[in-house]
Amino acid sequence: MTTLTAPQPAATPTPASLTAGTLTIPLPSGPEAPAHARRAALGFLHWSWPALTQDRCDDFLLIVSELVTNAVRHAPGPNTLTLTTTAEALDIAVTDGSRTEPAPRTPDLSDGTGGMGLHIAEDLGARIFIEPLSAGKCVHAAFCRG
Template identity: 45%
Template sequence: MVRGGSTESVHRAREAARGFACGLVPAPGSDTVDTLVLVVSELATNALRHGGGRYALELSATRDALTAAISDPSPVPPRERAPDLNGGSGGFGWHMVRRLTADLTVAPGPGA
């Protein structure tokens, strides 16, 4: 588990995701590993920015799937918004995560 509350923790989350995936036997292909790292980076960053400033990451795997579970203290679920094509204020991450994942679940945590 990786716990984060700073932008440096997003780097640690990416490293943890890459190390976890590369340590699996058999290891997934490099495209799959890169996708996992990107998804983890986006989710951790979103949790920091919009989810209360901290998060916890748990990684798991089955024969058929890699799972990255990110939890944060916010009771408000993530929402899609139109990407800002001119001002650079974001809006791309959630769309990217939806496109890159086979299954995306949002569930309220305990206390939400």
């Protein structure tokens, strides 16, 4: 029996995947998606924003992980991560195949069912907004450099 596995996207940015401060990668649909997204984001942030402090980089990676986890857990794929840096800002964007907007909810601290992702992003200074798409939505966490 032969098993075929679809190729996985590169875990770190390659010159072909980087254009003008933007990285876009397709994400796997399973539980490995957040780790995959963090690896790609780490490489991108080091490339696009070399003066970023380690603490702030860790904040951004946590938000990437939370947004990707939400997309994989609550919406059908395909999912995509897009990171964009400019002189003034960083945008973390995750697309999914659901048109239902995420709603912040009271975090569940007892049974681990979540509810903290959007709160974490906002507490770390993100401006969260939802962009409707024809086949789903894109959840953005936007930050001003400063």
